Amino acid sequence: MQRVWFNKTFSSVGTAMRLIREADMAATGGKPRYHIVCSNTNAHAAAFLSAHEYAVEPPGLKGLNYVEWCLEFCRERDISIFWPGKEAGLIGTASARFAAIGTRVLSVATEEVLDLMHDKARFCDGLDLPMARPAEYRAVASIAEYDAAYAQLRPRYPKLCIKPSESVYGLGFAVLDEERSSAQLLLEGASYHINAQELRSGLAQMETFKTLLLMEYLDGHEYSADCIADHGSLICAVPRKKLHAPGSGQLIELRDDLLSACEKLTRDYGLNGVFNIQFRVGASGLALLEINPRMSGGIGMACAAGPNLPYLALAGFDQGYDKLSVPAIREGMRVAESAYAVELP
Known part of the structure; x- marks a missing residue:
């Protein structure tokens, strides 16, 4: 069994872990391949409910000190695959040290690319995207x-x-x-x-x-594309059109210009795993807003349209994408999220 660790990150990780566990059970006939470990500095994190096992991270750690703590955590917990959120750039740079103790790091991009994407001004300055130029x-x-x-x-x-x-x-x-x-x-x-x-x-x-x-200001519809890729090769992109009318949900829409933009950005920046690309329509057409090097808050809505993106990214990284079948995307599907109450750990 592969022990997979998600460290502190955004709350969408709870949805991702649940989706992985559901797909894993279906793919293995009830004998799961992946044991999910989740950690957070918040002892009552709702994401813990979606994991097999959870741990509380020490508060205040950052930078190289946090990387050292992560290495020790991987040793103690026998982690096979580490999917980092916090300090993802530094952890990716230290991937050889993790590999030496038997842990593979699933990184969205290099530390340099992650730093670039977090600085929107510098990122846009070097952008070459004729089909979706930024505002x-x-x-x-x-x-x-x-x-x-x-x-x-x-x-x-x-x-x-x-x-x-x-x-x-x-x-x-x-x-x-x-x-x-x-x-x-x-x-x-x-x-x-x-x-x-x-x-x-x-x-x-x-x-x-x-x-x-x-x-x-771009006053047209906004699109959020949840993507998976294999080191610069786009495997799948599920774009959601955010409708203007309150309560009308979001529409799965496969625009050719948007998909071409996702493919070029993935190739140009060597993107990997799961990430999100945001666009908006203005007077000149489709325009790029930003690349989020992580799972979006709406990842569950994208997966409702067919491909289970977190599971495919994990299984592809673990076993190779050539062994996977990516389901067709249900274009035209209208999706939304529904909240429900839970008891916290």
């Missing part, structure tokens, strides 16, 4: 740079937006509103909006700040 943007880190960028972009686009160069889950993203005050936006429930003048005043008070991207 026009300017990287700004001072009020002078912000004013210059605004003067360049605002005459060309009816709406602008802003987001941190380094962020996850859309934290810090906001559309600039030139008409409504912050109080009006709050009372009208206009989430992800900020008054343009108040934003500028706040930035001016700081003078310099962490790098932000001032961008053309």
